[in-house]
Amino acid sequence: MSDSNTPSTYRKSALAPDLREMPDRTVRAWVERMAVRHLGGADYAVDSQSGATYVVDAREGTCTCPDATIRDETCKHQRRVALEITSRRVPPPGKRRVDCAACGTETFVPETSDPPALCGACRLEPGDVVLDRETGDRLVVVVVTGRRADEVPVEAADTTVADYPTNEGYPTDDIVVEVSYLTDAATGRARTYSFPHSRLQRTDGAELVDA
Ligand SMILES: [Zn+2]
Ligand SMILES: [Zn+2]
Incomplete structure (x- = not known):
């Protein structure tokens, strides 16, 4: 019999930052216009406000931009990817976004999982x-x-x-x-x-x- 104590779906959380208390780079991660796309695995493409596109590896903590590669800093692209993962705007590493096959709720499932994809509330496993x-x-x-x-x-x-x-x-x-x-x-x-x-x-x- 399988463990029924599987974690339920990710909690939704409001993002209400107090920008006055944040370092500049973190503030820029919030307020600059960037577009984040999940490329699969832990890789995310970030189209930055300047027009350049960088690739963030959220597992390794790397980015292809100069701040990260030359100055070895945690850049605004890495911070932005982290923010978008936390707020469910993009899938976490190794997951993909799907609609639950049973209830239709949007959920994230492992990229390698076979269909049907089910949310945490609908998931059933053999032996349950x-x-x-x-x-x-x-x-x-x-x-x-x-x-x-x-x-x-x-x-x-x-x-x-x-x-x-x-x-x-x-x-x-x-x-x-x-x-x-x-x-x-x-x-x-x-x-x-x-x-x-x-x-x-x-x-x-x-x-x-x-x-
Ligand atoms: Zn970067
Ligand atoms: Zn469901």
């Missing part, structure tokens, strides 16, 4: 125990597919997951999660069933202990 919102049954996640409920057939009922009677209240474009019943999983011969993602309620494990 979830509750069926309709019946309260405990289910074990087998795989989170990237397929839509109206595309996945339910062979036995000659319909799709979306049109299956007990799934009527859930979005037809919900992604499908294959699960098995917790009671069956113990036998090692569990059948899998296809459910719309939003019909499944995440648990923190506490529900597994019968009162």
